[in-house]
Amino acid sequence: MHCATGKMAIDQLTQSGSPGHVASVDLASLGGEVRCITAANGTRFVFTDSALFMIDQDGLEELVAGHPTEKGFKDGDKTDARFRSPYGITVDRDGNVLVADTLNHALRKVTRQGAVSTLAGTNVSGFADGVGEARFNHPMGVAINAQGTIFVTDSQNHCLRQVILSDGVSASVTTLAGVGGDAGFADASGPTARFNMPCGLALDMDGNLVVSDLNNCCIRKVTTTEGRVTTVAGQAGQRGCADGEGAAARFKNPFGVVVDGSNNILVADTSSHCIRMISGDKARVTTVAGSTEAGDADGTGVLARFNNPVALALDEDSLLVLELSQHRLRVVKAFVQEETCRPCLCL
Secondary structure, three states, rough: OOOOOOOOHHHHHHHEEEOOEEEEEEEHHHHEEEEEEEOHHHHHEEEEEOOOEEEEOOOOOEEEEEEOOOOOEEEEEEEEHHHHEOEEEEEEOOOOOOEEHHHHHHEEEEEEEOEEEEEOOOOOOOOOEEEOEEOOOOOOEEEEEOOOOOOEHHHHHEEEEEEEEEOOOEEEEEEEEEOOOOOEOOEEEEEHHOOOOEEEEEEEOOOOEEHHHHHHHEEEEEEOOOOEEEEEEEEOEEEEEEEEEHOEEEEOOOOEEEOOOOOOEEEEHHOOOOEEEEOOOOOEEEEEEEEOOOOOOOOOOHHHOOEEEEEEEEOOOOOEEOOOOOOOOEEOOOOOOOOOOOOOOOO
16 A cells, blocks of 8 residues: 655655654663664564563553563563564564564564563574474564565575464474575575575565665565565675665665555665665665764754664654664654555655
């Protein structure tokens, strides 16, 4: 579904005095470095390196699962559970939080009541498909489609994994695209495609997967039916920060990705210290906030400064940004929203 009215151009962020603005929210009270974020039904979920917190619309924080300071690998209820530096979360249709528990090499689930279980993987890295014996190596991104299929970017196995829950618990893991442990670059289908440390993951409005291919410095798109991989923007191995169309654009270690209600792709271009947008049939890339100069300044458009942005999320009226090794949330107000419309960053 695309927004027909009520749009605001995201590039208005670059105009002095525009409504778009970057502000900071202190998250030091959570006790650890913030790693990943998602939002659902007006609630923001933030994972530190060891615990999941829920932040309501009034800014009240609640510990959902894990421990504020202790890392580990343990299933259980609420504060009995342990995590180790997760970098990807999403919410399923039942309100459960799915977690790419990166340094535990596992896919975890947290219920609304805070019960934590492991769906696939263990705290030992490896590569294996299957039921009950699957292995991951630093899973980074996680997404779930309308059919309930879970997708995971298995970063150091350089591939995209697919997880199907047969009874809500037993997980069948297969490899959708790429080959475990074989880094490279190739636009192709299934095992003939290649990635080099895929990280961020999102679903677009057409049901395709959007992947940030970190070491290839590209944004890729993958069909969920046959695992066909194409490159949307950037050129493999060409690092930089340049706006342009498709292969003419350049990224420098792109990480987090989200897709808005008009199918624009937002990218946390980590080592370029800015937020980029890919829009239209020609995959036009523009820089919408921040600049190549790292910093800690709130402000409008290019006057704002980020310090290694890594994670993105969309809530009802904002783009949410987390930065590497920081204890804060950056909130970019850049939306005009109709009551029946998803948030848009439309041109």
